[in-house]
Every structure is written in C-alpha cells, then in structure tokens.
Amino acid sequence: MNNTLTQLFLQKKERILNVYCTAGFPALDSTVKIIEALQQAGADIIEIGMPYSDPLADGPVIQQSNLKALQNGMTISLLFEQLQQVKKKVTIPLILMGYYNPVMQYGLQKFCEDAAAAGTAGIILPDLPTYEYEKMYKSIFEKNGLSFIFLITPQTSEARIRQADKLSSGFLYAVSSSATTGGSASMNDKVGYFAKLQFMKLKNPLLIGFGINNADDFDTVCKYASGAVVGSAYIKAIAHVDDEVATTEKFVKNIKG
Amino acid sequence: MRKPLKKYKHHQFSSPDKYGYYGEFGGAFIPEMLHANVENLRKNYLKIAGTKKFKTAFNKLLKDFVGRPTPLFYAENLSREFGTNIYLKREDLCHTGAHKINNTVGQILIAEALGKKRIIAETGAGQHGVATATVCALKGLECIVYMGEKDIERQAPNVARMKMLGAKVVPARSGSKTLKDATNEAIRDWINNSEDTHYIIGSVVGPHPYPDMVARFQSVISKEIKKQLKKQTGSELPTHVIACVGGGSNAAGTFYHFAEDKNVQLIAVEAAGCGVDSGMSAATTQLGSVGVLHGSKSLLMQTADGQVTEPHSISAGLDYPGIGPMHANLYKTKRATFLNITDYEALDAAFHLSKTEGIIPALETAHAFAALHKLTFKKEDVVVINLSGRGDKDLSTYMKSAQFLNNE
Numbered sequence: 001m002n003n004t005l006t007q008l009f010l011q012k013k014e015r016i017l018n019v020y021c022t023a024g025f026p027a028l029d030s031t032v033k034i035i036e037a038l039q040q041a042g043a044d045i046i047e048i049g050m051p052y053s054d055p056l057a058d059g060p061v062i063q064q065s066n067l068k069a070l071q072n073g074m075t076i077s078l079l080f081e082q083l084q085q086v087k088k089k090v091t092i093p094l095i096l097m098g099y100y101n102p103v104m105q106y107g108l109q110k111f112c113e114d115a116a117a118a119g120t121a122g123i124i125l126p127d128l129p130t131y132e133y134e135k136m137y138k139s140i141f142e143k144n145g146l147s148f149i150f151l152i153t154p155q156t157s158e159a160r161i162r163q164a165d166k167l168s169s170g171f172l173y174a175v176s177s178s179a180t181t182g183g184s185a186s187m188n189d190k191v192g193y194f195a196k197l198q199f200m201k202l203k204n205p206l207l208i209g210f211g212i213n214n215a216d217d218f219d220t221v222c223k224y225a226s227g228a229v230v231g232s233a234y235i236k237a238i239a240h241v242d243d244e245v246a247t248t249e250k251f252v253k254n255i256k257g
Numbered sequence: 258m259r260k261p262l263k264k265y266k267h268h269q270f271s272s273p274d275k276y277g278y279y280g281e282f283g284g285a286f287i288p289e290m291l292h293a294n295v296e297n298l299r300k301n302y303l304k305i306a307g308t309k310k311f312k313t314a315f316n317k318l319l320k321d322f323v324g325r326p327t328p329l330f331y332a333e334n335l336s337r338e339f340g341t342n343i344y345l346k347r348e349d350l351c352h353t354g355a356h357k358i359n360n361t362v363g364q365i366l367i368a369e370a371l372g373k374k375r376i377i378a379e380t381g382a383g384q385h386g387v388a389t390a391t392v393c394a395l396k397g398l399e400c401i402v403y404m405g406e407k408d409i410e411r412q413a414p415n416v417a418r419m420k421m422l423g424a425k426v427v428p429a430r431s432g433s434k435t436l437k438d439a440t441n442e443a444i445r446d447w448i449n450n451s452e453d454t455h456y457i458i459g460s461v462v463g464p465h466p467y468p469d470m471v472a473r474f475q476s477v478i479s480k481e482i483k484k485q486l487k488k489q490t491g492s493e494l495p496t497h498v499i500a501c502v503g504g505g506s507n508a509a510g511t512f513y514h515f516a517e518d519k520n521v522q523l524i525a526v527e528a529a530g531c532g533v534d535s536g537m538s539a540a541t542t543q544l545g546s547v548g549v550l551h552g553s554k555s556l557l558m559q560t561a562d563g564q565v566t567e568p569h570s571i572s573a574g575l576d577y578p579g580i581g582p583m584h585a586n587l588y589k590t591k592r593a594t595f596l597n598i599t600d601y602e603a604l605d606a607a608f609h610l611s612k613t614e615g616i617i618p619a620l621e622t623a624h625a626f627a628a629l630h631k632l633t634f635k636k637e638d639v640v641v642i643n644l645s646g647r648g649d650k651d652l653s654t655y656m657k658s659a660q661f662l663n664n665e
C-alpha cells in the first residue's frame with residue numbers, strides 16, 4: 001500500500017499525533033475549518049468520525065458529538081463533498097472512522113471509491129470483523145489505495161494481534177484499555193501492556209488511543225508507540241467554544257508540548 | 258389423517274451455521290473490545306450446555322423454580338368464536354410472568370460456569386429485567402439492568418420488582434429512551450467491565466452465539482407443545498403456531514421444533530404501532546432493510562443513510578427497530594408469515610381475551626391474539642398461540658385505555 005498515511009510513517013517514526021473529530025460537529029460546516037486548523041497546528045493525522053445513531057464503542061462525549069452532528073444534518077455524502085472542498089489544501093493524511101451500518105447502506109464499493117476520490121487514505125470500522133473483511137472486502141479497500149486499520153485491546157490474544165497486524169496497513173490501533181472512548185484511566189498503569197506490544201516487533205507502527213487526555217498521557221504512550229490518537233479530549237475542548245480555530249491551535253500545542 | 262411428514266433440511270431454519278448465519282443474516286459485527294467475551298461464550302456455550310451437570314441443574318430449575326412444564330390450554334370459547342381449535346401455551350404462568358425466565362435460567366448457569374460475578378441486562382417491558390434480577394438473587398450475583406427512561410415510566414411495577422429483587426436499574430437516556438438504547442448502554446457496560454461480567458441478552462438478537470443460545474433455551478416451549486399436543490390430540494403437530502415478535506425470543510422458542518416441518522405454518526406478529534405507514538411503528542419486516550445493529554446483520558428500521566430510526570409501539574417489549582437474524586431469515590425465505598397489529602387492535606384483543614377466557618395477557622402477547630382476526634382457519638385446524646406473558650405489568654396502560662373506561 002502506498003498512500004499519504006503509509007508515506008507519513010516512512011518519514012516520521014515518533015510522536016505522531018492523530019486527532020479525532022466528528023464530522024459536522026459542533027456545526028455542520030465546522031469540519032473544513034477544523035481540518036485546516038488541525039493541520040496548521042501540527043497534527044500529523046486527522047481521523048474524521050462519520051456520525052452514527054448508535055455508536056456502541058463510544059463514551060458520552062463522542063456519543064453526544066455524534067448525536068449533534070446528525071441533528072446538524074451530517075451524512076457521508078455531505079462529508080465527501082466537504083472533503084472535496086479542502087482536498088487541495090490538505091497535505092496530511094485523513095482517515096475515516098465509523099460504524100459499519102451507514103457504510104453498508106452507502107454501499108461499500110462506492111464508499112471506498114468516493115473516500116479515495118475525496119482524498120482520504122485509510123478507514124477504521126471497528127465493528128467490521130476480520131472474518132467479514134477478509135471474505136468480502138479486503139480487495140476493495142486495496143484496489144482503492146485505502147489502508148484498513150484494525151483495533152487491538154489488552155484482551156486481544158497474541159495470535160489475534162498478529163492477524164490484525166497482518167491485515168492492517170498504515171498503522172495498528174492499540175486501544176489503551178478495554179473500555180469505551182473517553183476513559184480517564186492512567187496511562188502509567190498501562191505501560192506493561194504497551195511494553196509487551198513494543199516487544200512484539202509488529203509489522204505496522206502502533207498508535208495508542210482511548211483515554212489520551214493531556215501532554216503527560218501523550219508523552220507516556222510515545223515511549224512505547226509511534227504516537228497516539230486523541231479523541232474525546234479534543235471533542236470536549238471544541239464543544240462549547242466560539243473560535244474552534246484558536247482552540248484547536250492551543251489544544252494541539254498543549255498535547256505536543 | 259394428516260399429510261405425510263415433509264421435512265426441510267436438518268435445522269435449516271432453527272439453527273445458524275458455524276459463523277452464526279441464518280441464511281444471509283447473523284454473524285458477529287462487534288468491536289474488538291467485545292471480542293474476548295463473545296469469543297469465550299461462542300467457544301463454550303454448547304460445551305457447557307451439553308454437560309450432565311448443566312442439564313440437571315437447568316431442568317431442575319425449570320421444573321421447581323419456574324414451574325415448567327407450563328400448561329397447554331384448550332381455549333374453548335375462542336375456538337368456538339373462530340370455528341377452529343385454539344390452544345394456548347401458558348408461558349404467562351412461568352415464575353415472574355413471562356417466557357423470559359427460560360432464557361435467564363439457562364444463561365445464569367452459563368455465567369456461573371464461566372466464573373462471572375456480575376450480571377448485566379437490558380430490558381424493554383421489564384419482564385427480562387425481572388427474570389434476570391430473579392436468577393441473580395437466586396445465585397447471589399450482582400445485577401444491573403439497563404432500561405429506557407420511557408419504559409421505566411410505562412412499566413413501573415416491573416421496575417419496583419427488580420429493585421425488590423436487589424437489582425440496580427439504570428435509566429438509558431439516549432435516543433428514543435427505549436429498548437434499543439437500553440441495549441446500547443448494556444453493551445457499553447460490557448465493554449467497560451469485560452473481565453468479571455456476563456451480559457444476559459433477553460432476546461434472539463446480538464452477535465453470534467446469542468441468537469442461537471437464547472433460541473435453544475426458549476426451545477423448551479415448542480418441545481413441550483409437541484408432547485402436550487400429542488397427548489391431547491393424538492398428533493404432536495399443530496397446523497399453525499402464532500407468536501408475537503419483539504426481538505423474537507418467544508417466537509423462536511415456539512417455532513423451534515416446528516421450523517423444519519413444512520406442514521406447520523409459522524405466524525410471527527409484529528407491532529404496527531399507530532399503523533405501518535404512520536411513521537409510528539415497529540413492524541420491522543415491513544419497514545426495515547438489511548443492516549447491522551447490536552452485533553448482527555438482520556432486518557432493521559433505518560434511514561437511507563443507515564441511521565437507526567426510532568420505533569413506536571404501545572408495548573415496550575415490541576418497541577424495537579430490529580428482529581433477530583433467525584426471524585429475518587424466516588421472513589426472507591417466506592418460511593414464516595409475518596403479520597402486524599396496531600396498538601388499538603392489541604388493546605382490543607387484550608380486553609377480549611380477558612373477558613372470554615379469563616386471562617389478562619401482556620400487551621406484547623395481545624398482538625399475537627389480535628392476529629386471529631387476520632387469518633382464516635378450517636374447522637379441523639390445530640392452532641397454538643404462545644401466551645408469552647401476563648398483563649399485570651400493563652394494568653396502568655389498560656386502565657388508561659378508552660375501552661376500559663367504556664366498560665365501567
């Protein structure tokens with residue numbers, strides 16, 4: 001696979017910051033501004049959440065942002081239109097994250113074609129199981145030059161980690177604890193798990209996510225992985241501000257130190 | 258004389274393949290955070306349920322605690338009215354008042370064998386919540402029940418029962434504040450407490466192996482019907498079996514041992530709410546399309562963008578935007594006939610059954626009875642209706658209904 005995501009990991013090996021935002025949140029037209037602001041502020045990857053009515057793996061913060069975005073009228077088609085607008089200005093990799101059902105209704109083949117055309121480099125669908133992925137979809141993602149990224153948790157067996165690593169491209173997403181998004185568990189308590197992953201010498205670079213709330217968390221996980229994904233903390237930061245751009249600037253600076 | 262037996266392929270309709278698929282429906286569409294628990298269950302449920310220890314404990318509890326076998330009652334007055342032979346499978350006489358406890362007894366034994374200490378459940382009408390709280394009390398396990406805020410209001414007696422049994426009832430405040438949202442919250446709880454917790458799903462929904470596991474525990478319903486019919490009529494096969502469908506567990510149990518028999522008509526009854534085309538309905542097969550919800554691919558009420566829509570039914574137990582994958586397959590293959598009944602028709606049927614047979618049914622169950630008006634029967638037909646639960650929990654709704662007032 002050769003896309004902006006795989007390119008990034010060839011060039012940069014550490015302290016990679018992936019920031020999650022929900023498309024259409026806090027306002028319907030926020031996403032374009034936020035993408036530009038995140039890039040400007042120094043985020044390395046932007047993970048754009050496609051809102052869903054029933055986000056099972058998400059805690060209250062991202063649930064609320066999904067709900068708000070849907071009320072605002074966000075859809076996958078509209079998101080692709082918005083991404084077309086900023087495509088020329090964005091040089092950092094964009095990846096899409098969402099639940100399987102809306103993608104299934106859009107049509108997976110068309111979804112991949114349109115996602116690639118809109119300039120995205122990778123897809124995360126946490127409830128699409130490896131069995132279904134391998135059986136039906138792998139070739140479609142590959143044909144469209146899209147990385148597919150699987151999640152692993154502290155409960156994922158070694159054999160399954162190796163399988164997820166084999167099937168993923170771009171990076172492997174290590175969830176810091178078996179929990180929904182937005183937890184407050186201390187990253188220092190998880191370093192045993194992170195060290196174990198580091199020791200496994202996986203094919204893909206690792207990004208650690210779920211519960212990364214501040215610069216300390218970011219520093220801790222960056223000792224063991226190529227970087228981190230920050231989601232709920234960022235959504236919380238932009239939820240109630242007038243100036244998303246200035247807030248984004250400050251937020252990224254704070255995390256990266 | 259009955260027609261010779263015509264059988265479908267072995268377990269074609271009642272059981273999934275090894276990946277949990279009934280035809281194109283089923284599977285396990287779950288995030289990795291749930292994988293360890295679901296996989297542990299998948300690997301062990303048949304093994305555990307196959308042990309002598311489990312079978313002995315399960316059968317003993319069904320007999321002495323639940324009160325099985327439940328009677329099969331020949332409903333003389335209804336039979337006369339519809340000019341046929343109508344039998345009622347009296348699941349309303351189960352301990353706690355509905356079929357739901359057949360499943361919770363089975364799953365609590367599974368949870369025990371897996372060494373789990375904490376039990377969670379979702380509930381709509383509160384019958385599954387009560388049945389779960391009951392087996393948790395029996396086994397001394399912690400019990401947390403998620404229930405939509407709207408359902409907490411309309412099924413207050415069951416909320417009180419759960420609390421008295423020692424369960425904690427947690428309101429689900431998202432979405433339509435009903436069964437779907439309670440299920441979301443239960444799943445999130447399981448993600449956050451994966452080590453010590455077992456999730457007792459209350460219907461034939463959820464990722465594989467839940468639909469199969471729940472259907473097996475409920476299959477005692479049709480197993481008993483066969484035996485009882487044989488004794489009462491000389492033949493173990495009815496011509497029709499009728500059950501209401503929320504997620505589909507009482508229907509799965511009622512259909513299970515008849516599903517491969519071409520001579521038995523399976524009739525599933527969904528909640529039409531204010532009418533299928535009213536925008537206030539829960540008739541999933543009529544309004545839904547193929548989608549993924551709560552871990553399985555099935556039929557689902559949704560927008561063109563794949564957002565799950567909010568259903569409506571007067572009956573909390575049927576107020577769900579999906580159906581289990583087994584039923585989606587029965588619908589798609591036309592093996593079962595799917596009918597739908599409005600809120601009003603269900604209320605009417607509840608009052609009618611109360612007056613004619615002396616049985617106050619649950620609102621969910623009343624939908625199955627209302628379906629009698631949509632079918633035609635021959636004199637010699639043998640029709641079994643699953644009387645899935647009793648109406649105590651619905652008294653406040655019944656009392657608010659115009660028919661109650663008119664009858665005063």
Ligand SMILES: Cc1ncc(COP(=O)(O)O)c(C=O)c1O
Pocket residue numbers: 355356381382383384385459460461501502503504505506507508573574575619621622645646647
């Ligand atoms: C009495 C009764 N019947 C039927 C149902 C619907 O569930 P299912 O379709 O799983 O049988 C419920 C659910 O709460 C119930 O309480």
